[in-house]
Amino acid sequence: MHPLDAVITLKPIAEDEFLAHTQSDYANMIGPFGGATCAALLQAVIQHPKKIGVPVAFTLNFAAPLADGPFTICTRAARTNRSTQHWVIEARQASGVVALATAVFAERRLTWSDTEAQTPQNLTSPSSLARMPTENRPAWVQRYDMRFIEGAFPDAFDGQEQAHSQSRLWVRDHPPRPLDYPALMAISDSFFPRIFVRRRKPSPIGTVSITTYFHADEAAMAAQSDHYVIGTARANTFHQGFFDQSGELWSHQGQLLATTHQTVYFKD
Amino acid sequence: MHPLDAVITLKPIAEDEFLAHTQSDYANMIGPFGGATCAALLQAVIQHPKKIGVPVAFTLNFAAPLADGPFTICTRAARTNRSTQHWVIEARQASGVVALATAVFAERRLTWSDTEAQTPQNLTSPSSLARMPTENRPAWVQRYDMRFIEGAFPDAFDGQEQAHSQSRLWVRDHPPRPLDYPALMAISDSFFPRIFVRRRKPSPIGTVSITTYFHADEAAMAAQSDHYVIGTARANTFHQGFFDQSGELWSHQGQLLATTHQTVYFKD
Numbered sequence: 127m128h129p130l131d132a133v134i135t136l137k138p139i140a141e142d143e144f145l146a147h148t149q150s151d152y153a154n155m156i157g158p159f160g161g162a163t164c165a166a167l168l169q170a171v172i173q174h175p176k177k178i179g180v181p182v183a184f185t186l187n188f189a190a191p192l193a194d195g196p197f198t199i200c201t202r203a204a205r206t207n208r209s210t211q212h213w214v215i216e217a218r219q220a221s222g223v224v225a226l227a228t229a230v231f232a233e234r235r236l237t238w239s240d241t242e243a244q245t246p247q248n249l250t251s252p253s254s255l256a257r258m259p260t261e262n263r264p265a266w267v268q269r270y271d272m273r274f275i276e277g278a279f280p281d282a283f284d285g286q287e288q289a290h291s292q293s294r295l296w297v298r299d300h301p302p303r304p305l306d307y308p309a310l311m312a313i314s315d316s317f318f319p320r321i322f323v324r325r326r327k328p329s330p331i332g333t334v335s336i337t338t339y340f341h342a343d344e345a346a347m348a349a350q351s352d353h354y355v356i357g358t359a360r361a362n363t364f365h366q367g368f369f370d371q372s373g374e375l376w377s378h379q380g381q382l383l384a385t386t387h388q389t390v391y392f393k394d
Numbered sequence: 395m396h397p398l399d400a401v402i403t404l405k406p407i408a409e410d411e412f413l414a415h416t417q418s419d420y421a422n423m424i425g426p427f428g429g430a431t432c433a434a435l436l437q438a439v440i441q442h443p444k445k446i447g448v449p450v451a452f453t454l455n456f457a458a459p460l461a462d463g464p465f466t467i468c469t470r471a472a473r474t475n476r477s478t479q480h481w482v483i484e485a486r487q488a489s490g491v492v493a494l495a496t497a498v499f500a501e502r503r504l505t506w507s508d509t510e511a512q513t514p515q516n517l518t519s520p521s522s523l524a525r526m527p528t529e530n531r532p533a534w535v536q537r538y539d540m541r542f543i544e545g546a547f548p549d550a551f552d553g554q555e556q557a558h559s560q561s562r563l564w565v566r567d568h569p570p571r572p573l574d575y576p577a578l579m580a581i582s583d584s585f586f587p588r589i590f591v592r593r594r595k596p597s598p599i600g601t602v603s604i605t606t607y608f609h610a611d612e613a614a615m616a617a618q619s620d621h622y623v624i625g626t627a628r629a630n631t632f633h634q635g636f637f638d639q640s641g642e643l644w645s646h647q648g649q650l651l652a653t654t655h656q657t658v659y660f661k662d
Contacts, residue, residue: 182636183603183657185453187496189473189480204484204491205457210602210659212457212494214482216472223472226480228455228494230602230657234634237662238593242558243630290510325506334478334498335451337605339638339657341631362511362642363609363650366502368450370607370653372640374630382631385638387655389451389498389607391478394505 128303129269130312133162134169136199144170144199146217148192152266157192159266160333161315165308167215167227170199172307177203178211179231180344181307185337186227193219209233234343245380249275252296252354270316271300273354279318280326291324292360293317302352305383307340310347313355313375314338314386320361320371321392329392334368336388346381353378367391396571397537398580401430402437404467412438412467414485416460420534425460427534428601429583433576435483435495438467440575445471446479447499448612449575453605454495461487477501502611513648517543520564520622538584539568541622547586548594559592560628561585570620573651575608578615581623581643582606582654588629588639589660597660602636604656614649621646635659 127135129151136144152162164186171177197219205212210232217225255273277293297316299309319331342350359373368389375384395403397419404412420430432454439445465487473480478500485493523541545561565584567577587599610618627641636657643652 183455185496185603185605187451187480187498190475204494207458212455212491214494223480226472226482226496228453228496228603230455232602232635232659234636237632237635237660239631239633240592241631241633242560242592242628292510324508324510334500335453335496335605335607337453337603337655339603339636339655341633341636341638343634360510362653363507363509364505365507365509365609365650366611367500367505368502368607368609370609372653372655382633385630385640385655387605387607387640387653391500392505 128301130165130299130303130309134165134308136166136170136173139198142201145196146199147196148194150265152269154264154266157194160188161312162266163192163217163225164315164336165312167199167217167225168229168311169308170201170215171213171229171231174201177231178206179209179233181229181340182232183230183337183339184227184311185335186225187335188333189226190221190224192224197224241382243374243382246294246356246358246376249356255296269300270297272297277323279322283327285327287326288324291320293323294358296354297357298352298354304352305347305350310342310375310384311338313357314373314384317357317359317371317373319390320359321364321369324361329394331390331392333388333390336386338384338386340384342383346377346383349379350377355383396569398433398567398571398577402433402576404434404438404441407466410469413464414467415464416462418533420537422532422534425462428456429580430534431460431485431493432583432604433580435467435485435493436497436579437576438469438483439481439497439499442469445499446474447477447501449497449608450500451498451605451607452495452579453603454493455603456601457494458489458492460492465492509650511642511650514562514624514626514644517624523564537568538565540565545591547590551595553595555594556592559588561591562626564622565625566620566622572620573615573618578610578643578652579606581625582641582652585625585627585639585641587658588627588637589632592629597662599658599660601656601658604654606652606654608652610651614645614651617647618645623651
């Protein structure tokens, strides 16, 4: 079983309650990688018998540190319309609510289509780039094969402030795994904190809220399979203890699969 | 009383339940302007006796059409930490849940600060630009003084497709009103649907999810007062029935007050 499939294996306890467990394969410095938590909560809806459509928008607020171990996921279809569905999803541990999410699912259909965001151009192929070393990194970093074109995680926190925090990279699960919504959701939280890229110095940080918009249907996922996706991320502003990040995930063939935004606590 | 203050006047019914009412001053084609709904739900937390800090992130999913008339707002502080607080807010009518929101509030403090997003440059001053005509527009459009630099709402749906959907404008409440969080939230949903700017043809549309990140503290709000803010908005992709929009709201002095994102249903 791929480690991500262990993350999204949920055991039904009641009609709208599921048991999940953090996975050491996705451990972060303290507690689990946030993207894994997102994947588990999204999967709670995807596998729900009452679910209709595919994910269009998913927002998760990290309410409190998630302790390593089991947690329960409670789902609620707050509103079901003809072709859209609105969910509230909560993760709980003994300490209370640890993550709070909402999801919009919808049936998609062919319409006029156009992408205005600029497709990343003239990228060196992943096979010509070195994989980011993962030794002495948290386990979750080892779960990704990241090949940076720009804005890599610094080799050392040398305090050399950079002009900007923009990153571009090829990224896929490691070991490779065909792309699906939980994997895409997790990848959307896999960009290193912009403040590390920008300032090259350590700081306590923590994502407080992430929103991902999905633009890919099942056919786009199948076409992507286990190829690398192209990720781009940049900060808009660092101010009074929080910075925000916007990013894009593109298929290897240049289709915009998801856009993603988050706001992150930082100290100092 | 300013019409926006009527929108955000909430009557306590129970500890976590408030009565609100749609306002004809903010009527849209059908039902109320979404930004007014956002402002009311955000205000439910702002005025809550248990609230700590200021809004940092607010997400609202439009679950179903809001009928003109009263609606109840239920709030729940799902988690209160030392300096952050996580809320779930729901608006209900007889039909069920009509809007579903989450908010992160936090106490902000001085830290290292920098803005990477590009400050709008060389803008014509609002006094040198004509106000967008509001005759024959829904009432909510009359509640804003919009002065477009680029990407105005088309004078006519002539079907002349534009190269992109980017807009830049000066905008403030009309009549003018000192900026606060509910007003800033509402303005963040005041960009016209990108598909109208791009395609200049009518289409049924509806925002399904909006997320706004606040970067302004009370002092920044006070400095802005009732000056115009600078709004920018662009679409990333239109695809299979949904398009997403990213935007920024800048103070008249060039401070990034909020970044905002939404995904919107469209037909055809």
